[in-house]
Amino acid sequence: MQNIILDNLNTAVVVLDQGFRVLTLNPAAETLLDTSLKRVLNQSIIILIPEESFREDLDRSLSQHQQFTRRETDFPINGEMINVDYSISPITCGEAKLLLEINPRDRLQRITREESLIAKQETSKILVRGLAHEVKNPLGGIRGAAQLLARELDEPGLKEFTDIIIQEVDRLRDLVDQMLGPLQPPKMQALSLHEVLERVVQLINAETGGELRLLRDYDPSIPDIPGDFERLIQAILNLVRNAMQAIDQVMTRSEGVITLRTRIARQFSPLSKLSKKGAQKRRLVCHLSIIDNGSGIPADLIENIFYPMISGRAEGTGIGLPMAQSIISLHQGLIECDSKPGTTTFHVYLPLSQEPLQPFSMATSQE
Known part of the structure; x- marks a missing residue:
């Protein structure tokens, strides 16, 4: 049961021994650190996260037997900086001495950004649908009136103006159709x-x-x-x-x-x-x-x-x-x-x- 819960957590969890070597990590940690348990087993976590303040927090938590938490810290992972919150908790379970929990903040930022983008898309669809009804209906009337007027005109010079009206109406209708997107x-x-x-x-x-x-x-x-x-x-x-x-x-x-x-x-x-x-x-x-x-x-x-x-x-x-x-x-x-x-x-x-x-x-x- 414990393994099932650990494997399905979104929080990255890493268990370390007294030398800060990796004993286990869950799938969320494998994804965050861009590695696998097989590759990093018994390796020092410092190799994966070469941050001096992080090493100091590990030492402090182990020696003082206290939990430490840092907010909005930049971690260098495979050459890229990611912003995270992390907690280090001392534990006693066989060789396991420290429990490391990492929450990437960019995920929360992405969720906020995506929710905003979705809201904008929904608003956009409502606006465009309203615009389509307000524009396409009178455009059809204008085009029909121009066609009827063209039939009543005998002078070629005047028909040129009705042709312009029809062409511009068609251009606006095509533009609205493009805004509506694929149906x-x-x-x-x-x-x-x-x-x-x-x-x-x-x-x-x-x-x-x-x-x-x-x-x-x-x-x-x-x-x-x-x-x-x-x-x-x-x-x-x-x-x-x-x-x-x-x-x-x-x-x-x-x-x-x-x-x-x-x-x-x-x-x-x-x-x-x-x-x-x-x-x-x-x-x-x-x-x-x-x-x-x-x-x-x-x-x-x-x-x-x-x-x-x-x-x-x-x-x-x-x-x-x-x-x-x-x-x-x-x-x-x-x-x-x-x-x-x-x-x-x-x-x-x-x-x-x-x-x-x-x-x-x-x-x-x-x-």
């Missing part, structure tokens, strides 16, 4: 994400004449994932084009670099989807990073980039990113973004397996 559920099948990326690379190379550098950093161990091939191409193409436009703002395309990186993300909690079930925890997800060296996204804009009609460019429509988010959400996935001048990264998370979906689009809301 049909995705055609799910097992596919290679790397094949999707290669098609995107092919399209961008054709569009730019091969002038823009596209770097591939793929993890070949990623298995096929469930997805709609054409829609995933559209979503990722929108993100890559957004990166390309950011590059165009500050440099020539020959100086620009876009990196497509794929990895497996472990214990991704939660991977959110817009459904009645809410957030879901998944042990493994596919993580695609689209990284560019463009102008970056202004701090006052980055929180709103997934709203329709929000764009940092005067000529932008603000449709591409919301459409990409809508398509990825249909796949029970999520897009996040972080940006600073010279480096912008869009993180796309897609599940490796999928439960039956509740179809939705930006034009529909979940009751």
Whole structure:
């Protein structure tokens, strides 16, 4: 029973002996430390977490036989810094002398960020649906009136004006349709994400004449994932084009670099989807990073980039990113973004397996 409870805790738990050597650790600790019990058994925890203050806390807890807790501490794990809270408790159980509990704070920050993003998407869908009803109905009336008026006009010069009215109405209707996003559920099948990326690379190379550098950093161990091939191409193409436009703002395309990186993300909690079930925890997800060296996204804009009609460019429509988010959400996935001048990264998370979906689009809301 104790092992079952330990294995299912979200908190990383490590048991150490008197020399701070690892006696056991639970799956959450294996994920956090990016290792396995087999690899670190009887090794010093200091090798995994080479932090001086951490070593001092271990010594103090062992010698004084007291519990010590630190909040918001940066741990270097495999060359990356993660922010954690940790507690060290003295225990007496055979060789076991210390119990280490680690709670990564970035998980809480991610949950807060995702909840905010989901709320924005829900608000966006409601706004877009209302806008569609308010705009499309009068557009149909305007177009019909213009067509009737054109039939009554004998002078070709006047018909030119009715043609302009009809063309502009059609343009606005197409724009609203784009804002509504896909109305049909995705055609799910097992596919290679790397094949999707290669098609995107092919399209961008054709569009730019091969002038823009596209770097591939793929993890070949990623298995096929469930997805709609054409829609995933559209979503990722929108993100890559957004990166390309950011590059165009500050440099020539020959100086620009876009990196497509794929990895497996472990214990991704939660991977959110817009459904009645809410957030879901998944042990493994596919993580695609689209990284560019463009102008970056202004701090006052980055929180709103997934709203329709929000764009940092005067000529932008603000449709591409919301459409990409809508398509990825249909796949029970999520897009996040972080940006600073010279480096912008869009993180796309897609599940490796999928439960039956509740179809939705930006034009529909979940009751």
